[in-house]
C-alpha cells in the first residue's frame with residue numbers, strides 16, 4: 065500500500081484539559097503482574113503463580129465445552145451479549161439463594177465495586193474501610209474525591225466489628241468489609257453484618273465475598289432483609305475464570321435500581337457469560353477444588369511451620385508468612401519460578417507475604433522449591449522481628 069504523505073503540523077503548546085478534580089491527587093494504579101516474568105522463565109521451569117489468589121487450575125471442562133459450542137455459531141461474537149446477563153442471573157439466583165432481580169452481573173467484581181462508588185459517592189461523603197484490605201476498593205473511593213477513613217483493629221487478625229462500630233458516624237455513607245478479608249483472611253460473621261446494618265440504617269454496607277467459596281460463610285441470605293446491604297462476589301477465584309472477568313453483586317431492589325442508572329448492561333462479554341453459567345452447573349468441580357485447597361492449606365501451614373516459618377492460616381485460598389526480609393524472600397522464590405505477593409508495605413502489616421494456595425500436588429511442588437532454597441539460604445524464612 066502506498067504511504068500517504070501528510071504534513072505534520074506541530075501540536076501547539078496548549079493547556080490540555082485537566083482530568084476530573086476527583087482524581088487530581090491519584091497516581092496511576094500500579095498493578096504488579098508476574099506474567100512478563102513468567103514468560104521469560106527458562107524452558108523446563110514451570111511457574112508457580114501464587115501471587116494474585118487466582119485458581120491454580122483451569123476451570124471445569126464444562127466451561128471450555130460450552131464456550132466452544134457457543135463459538136460454533138459465528139454470529140455469537142458479532143452480536144452484543146445477552147443484556148444484563150439475564151440467563152446467567154437466573155443460574156446465579158439458584159446458586160446464591162437470592163432473587164435474580166436482586167443480582168447485577170459485572171465485568172469482574174472490581175466493576176461491581178467501582179459501580180457502587182460511582183453511583184453513591186460524592187466528594188463530601190464519609191466512607192469507612194476495614195484496614196488492611198483489598199487496595200483497589202480504596203482507589204475507587206478516592207476516584208470519587210473521597211478520602212476514606214480506616215477502621216483498623218489493633219490486631220489486624222481480629223474481628224473488625226467493634227472497630228467499625230467505633231469508627232462509623234451517623235453520617236457515614238458507606239462501609240467496606242471484605243470477608244474473608246484480603247490479605248488477613250478474617251471473616252466477619254453475618255450476624256455482625258446484620259447488627260451493623262440495623263444499627264446504622266442510613267449507611268450502606270458493602271461486603272466483598274470474593275473468597276466466599278473457601279469459607280462458606282456468607283451474608284447473602286441477608287440481601288432483601290437488610291435494604292442497606294450489598295454483597296459482591298467473583299468468578300475469578302474459586303471458579304477459575306479470572307481471565308474472563310465475571311463478577312456480581314446482590315442487593316435490595318432500591319439499591320439495585322439506583323445502581324442500574326449507571327450500569328452498562330452490555331459490559332459483560334458473551335464468553336464470560338456462557339462460561340460462568342457452565343461453571344455454576346459443575347458443582348462437583350467447585351466443591352472438589354474448595355476441599356482440595358482447604359486440605360492443602362492446613363498441610364502447607366504445618367510444613368512451613370516445621371521449617372521455622374512464622375505462618376498464619378486464613379479462611380481464603382491463601383496463607384501468610386511473616387519474614388525478616390520479605391523482598392529477599394520473594395526475590396529468591398522468583399529465581400526458582402515461584403511468584404508470591406509481598407504485602408509488607410502495608411502499614412501495620414510489616415513483614416507479611418501472601419501465598420496463594422491450590423491443591424496438594426501444587427503445594428508439594430512449592431515446598432520442594434522452598435527446600436531447594438533453604439539448602440543455600442537457611443535464613444530464607446527467618447521470622448520478622450521488630451528492629
Ligand SMILES: Cc1ncc(COP(=O)(O)O)c(C=O)c1O
Pocket residue numbers: 116117171172173174175198242245246272274297298299300306310311
Ligand atoms: C477482596 C477482593 N475483592 C475483589 C477482587 C477483584 O476480583 P475480580 O477479579 O472479580 O475483579 C479481589 C482480587 O484479588 C479481591 O481480593
